[in-house]
Amino acid sequence: SNIILLGPPGAGKGTQARKLVEGRGMVQLSTGDMLREAKTSGTEMGKRVAEVMDRGELVTDEIVIGLIEEKLVAGGGSGFIFDGFPRTLPQADALGRLLARMGQKLDAVIEMRVDDAALVRRITGRFTCGQCGEVYHDETKPTQVEGTCDVCGSHDLKRRADDNEDSLKTRLMEYYKKTSPLIGYYYHAGDLFTIDGLAEIDAVAAAIAGILDQQH
Numbered sequence: 510s511n512i513i514l515l516g517p518p519g520a521g522k523g524t525q526a527r528k529l530v531e532g533r534g535m536v537q538l539s540t541g542d543m544l545r546e547a548k549t550s551g552t553e554m555g556k557r558v559a560e561v562m563d564r565g566e567l568v569t570d571e572i573v574i575g576l577i578e579e580k581l582v583a584g585g586g587s588g589f590i591f592d593g594f595p596r597t598l599p600q601a602d603a604l605g606r607l608l609a610r611m612g613q614k615l616d617a618v619i620e621m622r623v624d625d626a627a628l629v630r631r632i633t634g635r636f637t638c639g640q641c642g643e644v645y646h647d648e649t650k651p652t653q654v655e656g657t658c659d660v661c662g663s664h665d666l667k668r669r670a671d672d673n674e675d676s677l678k679t680r681l682m683e684y685y686k687k688t689s690p691l692i693g694y695y696y697h698a699g700d701l702f703t704i705d706g707l708a709e710i711d712a713v714a715a716a717i718a719g720i721l722d723q724q725h
């Protein structure tokens with residue numbers, strides 16, 4: 510199946526996408542990860558988007574659509590998980606066209622609902638492994654041994670430049686203004702499933718599995 514995980518910053522999109530990659534051999538396409546990679550590798554594009562991202566604003570449709578297009582050409586195992594893409598109506602239109610061109614379609618758009626207060630707690634407690642990308646949280650998902658990644662043993666644990674209160678406020682505004690209209694867009698298309706993103710990580714994973722198992 511090809512699915513979109515739709516939700517505000519901190520809803521748990523990345524956390525659930527990683528579970529689907531492990532459990533079902535799906536391919537995660539996170540535009541946020543791709544952009545951060547471009548940022549650290551110091552490409553022209555990476556330099557151009559760095560400040561925009563750190564402030565919490567969206568980068569241009571042109572750039573992210575280009576990134577997705579490159580990855581779609583490479584093919585997608587047992588399906589693609591779009592994580593953090595699309596985020597605007599033009600991006601949603603572009604994705605529809607790209608999938609159609611490959612003779613594929615979208616199977617489900619999963620909206621993860623989490624209230625703002627919880628998002629702030631999640632974002633301010635988040636850290637990730639710089640080696641394998643595992644996502645942690647100071648309170649809800651600490652590492653077993655302090656300073657060491659459970660998955661790969663790396664000590665390279667870090668926090669994101671945009672995980673501060675100011676940038677988070679901007680990210681939330683961008684979400685409500687530009688991304689939330691996609692809920693109506695996909696509801697209208699009949700692809701929308703809404704789940705409670707406030708539940709525990711495994712309960713959210715079970716809800717997503719339930720939706721995927723309904724698809725064929």
Ligand code: AP5
Pocket residue numbers: 516517518519520521522523524525540541542544561562563565566567568569570573592593594595596600631632634635636644645646647649650671680706707708709710711713
């Ligand atoms: P992006 O990387 O996509 O960030 P985001 O949408 O802000 O989402 P996050 O990664 O912050 O949250 P998440 O939902 O993945 O949550 P996570 O699983 O980590 O985008 C970053 C920037 O890139 C954008 O601001 C923009 O500038 C640019 N960009 C990216 N895509 C773009 C696009 N398409 N167009 C334009 N610009 C684009 O979980 C968060 C925390 O909560 C973790 O600590 C986790 O352990 C914890 N947690 C997760 N689930 C639970 C749970 N169920 N219970 C308790 N804790 C939980």
Ligand code: ZN
Pocket residue numbers: 638639640641642643658659660661662663
């Ligand atoms: Zn790791």
